[in-house]
Amino acid sequence: MTIIETRQPGTVAASTSGFDVERVRRDFPILARTVHDGLPLVYLDSAATSQKPLAVLDAERAYYERHNANVHRGIHVLAEEATALYEQARDKIAAFVGATDRREIVFTKNSSEALNLVAYAMSNAVSGGAEAARFRLGPGDEVVITEMEHHSNLVPWQMLCARTGATLRWIGLTEDGRLDVAHLDEIITERAKVVSFVHQSNILGTVNPVEKIVARAREVGALTVLDGSQSVPHMPIDVVELGVDFLAFTGHKMCGPTGIGVLWGRRELLEVMPPFLGGGEMIEVVTMEASTYAAPPHRFEAGTPMISQAVGLGAAVDYLTGLGMDAIAAHEHEVTAYAIDALSAVPGLRIIGPPTAQDRGGAISFVLRDSDDRPLHPHDVGQILDEQGIAVRVGHHCARPVCLRYGVPATTRASFHLYSTTAEVDALVEGLDQVRRFFLR
Amino acid sequence: MKLDSMYQEIILDHYRNPHHRGLRDPFDAEVHHVNPTCGDEVTLRVRVADGVVADVSYESEGCSISQASASVMADLVIGKSVAAALELEREFLALMQSRGTQEGDEDVLEDAVAFSGVSKYPARVKCALLSWMAWKDATAQATGAVQAAVPEQEK
Numbered sequence: 001m002t003i004i005e006t007r008q009p010g011t012v013a014a015s016t017s018g019f020d021v022e023r024v025r026r027d028f029p030i031l032a033r034t035v036h037d038g039l040p041l042v043y044l045d046s047a048a049t050s051q052k053p054l055a056v057l058d059a060e061r062a063y064y065e066r067h068n069a070n071v072h073r074g075i076h077v078l079a080e081e082a083t084a085l086y087e088q089a090r091d092k093i094a095a096f097v098g099a100t101d102r103r104e105i106v107f108t109k110n111s112s113e114a115l116n117l118v119a120y121a122m123s124n125a126v127s128g129g130a131e132a133a134r135f136r137l138g139p140g141d142e143v144v145i146t147e148m149e150h151h152s153n154l155v156p157w158q159m160l161c162a163r164t165g166a167t168l169r170w171i172g173l174t175e176d177g178r179l180d181v182a183h184l185d186e187i188i189t190e191r192a193k194v195v196s197f198v199h200q201s202n203i204l205g206t207v208n209p210v211e212k213i214v215a216r217a218r219e220v221g222a223l224t225v226l227d228g229s230q231s232v233p234h235m236p237i238d239v240v241e242l243g244v245d246f247l248a249f250t251g252h253k254m255c256g257p258t259g260i261g262v263l264w265g266r267r268e269l270l271e272v273m274p275p276f277l278g279g280g281e282m283i284e285v286v287t288m289e290a291s292t293y294a295a296p297p298h299r300f301e302a303g304t305p306m307i308s309q310a311v312g313l314g315a316a317v318d319y320l321t322g323l324g325m326d327a328i329a330a331h332e333h334e335v336t337a338y339a340i341d342a343l344s345a346v347p348g349l350r351i352i353g354p355p356t357a358q359d360r361g362g363a364i365s366f367v368l369r370d371s372d373d374r375p376l377h378p379h380d381v382g383q384i385l386d387e388q389g390i391a392v393r394v395g396h397h398c399a400r401p402v403c404l405r406y407g408v409p410a411t412t413r414a415s416f417h418l419y420s421t422t423a424e425v426d427a428l429v430e431g432l433d434q435v436r437r438f439f440l441r
Numbered sequence: 442m443k444l445d446s447m448y449q450e451i452i453l454d455h456y457r458n459p460h461h462r463g464l465r466d467p468f469d470a471e472v473h474h475v476n477p478t479c480g481d482e483v484t485l486r487v488r489v490a491d492g493v494v495a496d497v498s499y500e501s502e503g504c505s506i507s508q509a510s511a512s513v514m515a516d517l518v519i520g521k522s523v524a525a526a527l528e529l530e531r532e533f534l535a536l537m538q539s540r541g542t543q544e545g546d547e548d549v550l551e552d553a554v555a556f557s558g559v560s561k562y563p564a565r566v567k568c569a570l571l572s573w574m575a576w577k578d579a580t581a582q583a584t585g586a587v588q589a590a591v592p593e594q595e596k
Contacts, residue, residue: 121544379479379504379568380448387444396480403480408500410480438448 001124019327023420027053027319034094039389046200047230047363047415048393049252052316054075055151056255059315060308062194071307072281072298086307088352089314090297096317097247098238106263106297107271107305110230113151113198114248114263115250117276118225119156122194123163124274131272134223139165142191144222146179146208147405148201151398152225153248157196166193169214173405177204177353183217192222197230203397204353205336205363207231214243223269229253233417234324234332234361239264251309255417256316260309263300277302310340320418328418335416336362339425341415346432352406362416365397368407370439378412384435385412390428446558447565448505455509455552460516465498469583474575476567481507483485483572483584487579494526495575504568506559513552513573518576523584530573537566 016127028051035041043051063085069078071086087102094102110113125135137143143157147170160349161168171187172180179197195217200207210226217224225246228237232247233254239247246269251260265273275282275293279302284292293299309389320328337357343349354360368376382394393413396403403410414428464471468486475482481503483488488496499513501508514533518526533553536545541561559569 044491130589285508299545366486377508379506379565383562383565384444438444439453 014184019323019331021419021421022332024323025421027055027421029054031419035389036387042388042390042431043429044414044416044420044424045391045393046395046417046420047253047413049258050233050255050417051419052255052257052312052320055319056257056268056312056315060257060312063308063311064330068308070304077428082106082307085311085314086305089310089317092314092317093262094264096134096231096237096321097249097262097264100240101267103266103296104239104267104270106265106300107310108248108261108300109259109306111227111248111250112156112260112261114261115225115227116156116248117194117263118194118248118265118273119160120247120276121273123160124276126164128274129137129273130276132433134269135273137164137166137193139191140191141166142169142189143167143173144169144188144192144195144217145156146197147173147401148179148204148206148399149196149198150175150202150227150229151228151400153196153225154401156304157194166211166415167191173204173402174253176355176394177201177206179206179208179213181209181212184212188213188216188220189221189222192217192220194223194225194229196225198227198229198328199360200228200234200363201402202230202363202397203365203402203411205360205365207355207359207361209359210242210244217242230361232365233320235329245269251316252269252314254313254316255319256313260306260313262313267296270300273300274300275302279303281305320419322417331418332362332416332420333357335420335422336360336364338422339364339414339416339428342425342429343432346429347371348376348436352402352408352411362420363413364415365411365413367411368435370436376435376439380408380439381412381432381435385428385431387436388427388431390431392428447557447562449558451499451552451555452505452509455512456505459508459512460527461512461519462500463498464500465496468496468498470502470579472575472579472582474571474578476503476507476571479504481568483507483511483575484577485511485572485575487576487583489580489583492519492524493522496582499572499575501572503571504565506556506565506568507571510553510556510569513555515575517551517553523580526580526582527577530577531569534570534571536560537569 030051067081069082071083090105094105122135125132175179194393214224224244226244228247228249232249245266247264249262282299282302286296350367352365378394395410468488471486473484483501485499501511537560539560545557548553556569559565
């Protein structure tokens with residue numbers, strides 16, 4: 001199978017942005033490897049995790065080779081260098097998302113922890129002082145999410161409701177994979193204390209209308225939390241423009257290492273938000289009876305943090321910024337539009353999610369039927385694609401309610417990143433043809 | 442394609458035409474098992490009479506491997522004593538955990554030896570085992586219920 005060579009003329013190479021995807025691919029050593037005895041790797045699983053450029057690998061290695069020490073507690077050279085590198089990473093990430101204050105960046109281990117941090121801080125507010133009242137909730141109060149949340153932005157809120165007696169409500173979905181915002185005012189009411197929703201769906205690819213939801217949440221005085229796991233890696237993000245109160249995202253989906261995520265929060269909110277995890281680093285004064293807490297962000301960073309991972313994420317942000325998030329978004333939009341057209345032409349294939357590239361990112365879920373119109377299970381689809389060197393994700397993508405909503409047990413998902421090409425889309429389409437033929441026999 | 446070792450014709454036959462499918466009465470226990478990572482689900486009923494697996498019926502949703510495995514499993518255990526069927530389950534489990542190093546004894550496992558190729562794919566082993574685990578669970582409940590019921594009847 002020729003994969004890289006089958007690029008269609010006039011697609012990626014002709015990108016008006018000047019984005020050179022072949023040059024970008026050379027920065028990612030793993031993309032040159034082969035699988036299954038010599039097949040080129042076609043990596044279409046970036047929504048699960050992105051691959052890492054050399055710049056990130058080099059930064060982590062250099063950190064350990066030259067600067068490794070614990071942060072914020074030593075007075076020796078290495079400790080000072082490590083602390084400076086860790087805090088520089090915070091500066092880079094603050095700039096990357098348009099934060100006006102570096103203290104608004106809290107390092108977590110991933111998006112899940114960032115979202116749990118807010119949810120647990122809210123239940124810890126029960127024992128907090130008057131300034132924590134904003135975060136307190138109980139019976140009669142409501143938490144609003146959407147039906148397209150990843151389990152990481154669903155389960156923590158279910159748990160918060162169970163702990164506090166608050167009620168969970170959600171914005172439903174339309175047939176074509178969009179949020180049903182027609183009845184927003186009936187779902188987000190004066191009872192809502194927090195509205196937490198995904199910016200770009202990991203399963204449907206939908207990019208949600210942040211402005212509309214934030215406007216309604218503000219009207220009723222609810223806090224807003226945005227899950228940016230699938231948006232921050234793929235488009236320019238400015239937290240001030242978004243207007244939300246909190247933004248969660250994870251490093252490993254944006255070319256950074258695993259084990260590092262971020263909670264951005266408005267400074268005036270972080271100042272009064274109770275802590276989640278207790279321990280070293282997050283304290284001010286400790287006695288045997290009680291403790292007072294450090295100012296943000298350290299209040300929310302108990303224990304030795306993920307130092308090399310933060311440095312690696314800082315390098316990832318430099319890398320992405322160097323290429324330009326506008327150019328990356330434009331490139332991915334091109335690949336996504338091409339893929340939607342190409343996949344729509346595959347017999348028996350149904351896209352689960354918006355059928356156009358409008359307000360949509362590069363995660364495309366679909367189900368496939370064989371020529372007798374029987375559904376092919378995504379596991380079987382994924383297995384036979386893998387045999388051809390094509391890596392996709394199959395299953396419910398940690399968004400089982402979405403599968404229930406569209407009446408499918410699971411989907412196959414192809415997802416793109418800055419290094420994805422239309423030639424890889426062609427390989428996928430050809431691979432799906434093989435899948436249908438395999439089960440035909 | 443190397444996959445032929447996983448998708449043996451016998452597996453595809455059972456997948457296309459599953460045996461014993463559809464929930465039936467009477468039954469002594471019903472269980473619902475899921476594979477949370479991939480969304481495969483099975484609802485399975487077991488009828489045990491006089492220490493024999495009198496019937497197994499199921500409704501399931503999932504990949505070809507999990508569907509075929511349920512069909513093969515029901516074929517194998519129906520009519521066997523509970524003890525013999527549990528021995529088959531142990532044999533099949535050992536085969537699936539063999540990472541492709543065993544072929545399985547066809548005299549004992551019959552069509553189930555076709556799954557030996559699946560054992561090379563760690564991500565798929567759980568698909569092949571889903572219905573067996575459900576059956577084992579249901580049978581434990583059914584025999585527990587039968588044993589518990591006996592003294593009641595003797596009173």
